[in-house]
Amino acid sequence: MRSGKFRLGWDKGIILLLVMLILFGGMSNNLFLAGDNINFIIGDISEVMLIAFPMALLIIVKEIDLSVASNLTLSSAVIGITWHGTGSMWLAVLAGLLSGSACGLLNGLLVTKLGLSSLAVTIGTLALYRGLCYVLLGDTPVADYPTEWTDLGYVPIPGTFLPWVIVPMVVAALLFWYVLHGTRMGRWLFAIGQGDEAAIFSGIPLKRVKLGLFVLTGFMCGVAGLAYTVRFASSSPDGALGYELLVIAAVLFGGVAIAGGVGTIWGVVAAVLIWGFSRSYLQLAGWDANALVIVSGLLLLLSVTIPRLLSKIRDAVAHRSSRPTGRGGAAPPPGDTAEHLSPAVAGHDQGSHRG
């Protein structure tokens, strides 16, 4: 697969960072890698991780969905009222997943059929879906879920310290990894990210693909909504506030270029894990919540500036030795725009990895 020699791209860099963080954290604080704490961290990052996967795909095709947190909460609200209305948790879960997908479909239709910008559309639906949560639930949260369901939120998988939510997380990670890096669909997504026009000319059903991605994002919001409902044993209209920014920050931190066309699933996985582990580490080390907010802001800023600086240095070095840049297996890190990439569209393993 690899055509060039090994170079440390951003996505590999953050995997290294993650490993270092875990080793350092484990050695300096014996609570950090305790089973209970790992259990907590996985639960804590679960919703963000579940939504980060489809968000990565959306950003790769140069779209975005800011309504994800509202959609998650709306799914949770729908689970709540369906549970109250029917007394069946299975129906409630189904309704939650349908609600998530339907919200995603609405976003997708507005973007692909009316040609609106996804940024504008989803700022609108962010407010709309949140408003619907208040309409459905009023000021009384649903909290009388059956114990056998809410136990899933905090009782670990028997014989392990892992929470149940790790099952959908791993399944989703593998599926998204396979689709993005192992299928023709994945190559289409990178091709779209590198240029709509070229993608259309090469026969990619651009609008259908994008519509599908919005529905998929909505569906994953439904899954995350279920996880959230179970984890907090309740549905309330003010849930998951600000999660959309956490998701987008993690995706960008994971090496997905905001300009589209570049990204990996393992980069996103590592980014979400770094976010969860570092937060837990700092908290156990006694940092207060205000400092945590500042640190997570700085981390994000660094994650967008360092790759940019690195690529500038790399360009300058390459310029001096007058070699062409952006060739072979070495794609530039996030922050670089698609023009830096080789112009080949839907090429063989273009984008299935980044050097």
Add this chain to the structure above:
Amino acid sequence: MTSITKKVMAVAAGAAVIVGLAVAPVYATPKAGLKIAIIPKSINNGYFAAWNKGAQKACKELKATCKYIGPTQATGPAQVAFINQAIQQGYNAIVLSAADQNALAPALKKAKAKGICVVTSDADVSDPKTRTAAVLPASSDRIGAAEVDWIAKEIGSKGKVAILSAAATAANQNAWIEAMKKQFAKYPNMELVGVYYGDDDATKSAQQFNQILTEHPDIAGIISPTTVGILAAAQEKKSKGSKVAITGLGLPSQMKDYVLDGTVNQFGLWNPIDLGYVGTYGAAECASGNLKQATGAKLTAGGKTYVEGPNGVIYLGDPFTFNKGNIVTFAKIY
């Protein structure tokens, strides 16, 4: 030694043992050196800074190590991370003001499974099984009754009174208003003419205040059981030069100027310092094995004894009244 003396001595010894057994729990003191986490709804909030002040005072007296940890955002999910931190770091007890009645349940069950005592203080959770005790300001009945008593004092127990509340759906306010209606029965010459809703919005509360004056030009008093409402009412009263008497629940720091210039003579709120103080004593007693969830169980803090009601709820008593005499001191605190 005669057999009688022997018998007497034996009886005395037996009695001493019995008395000792009976007395022992009464004299049981909380263990020293406990680790207690003090978790507010959110940090960066003056009300909780005052609450923590009371908690830290108790910690000092109890020789406990206490840490004030909490989120920047007052939501249940954000608090869960700090409950977990307390679990991880092996704290013996948690004093918690719950930002969400329901969402903390799984985290609190986890804490309980680890043998950590949880006492809520200031704001409780909906499932009493997830914590040992709850230290709360005052029962709805006492809060509602006190507000009616304040306005009666202001207007000489006669005349028309209106209520300027928060949202029509606000559960706390509605419970207090129910209690107020009961208390009005004790004042035959006072008439409750209506309940108005300012939605805890400053502008809307001011509009509703003016609405009351328009509809009832002879209104004698207004009770506003919400910090936003009473502040808006005081501002409007001052700017309109109205004579209506105002009382209710307010924050001393916000109301100070209006009390000093006589716009408002008295109003109340609970004292967050006391809530934090008693809550921390509850947590320490629980972690020492001296406090269980049982109706009638006693908790002593700072020389005062509080009694648990049903579901482990402990009320501090009547709301605290602020007036010209004490407002300056309390305005500095919250």
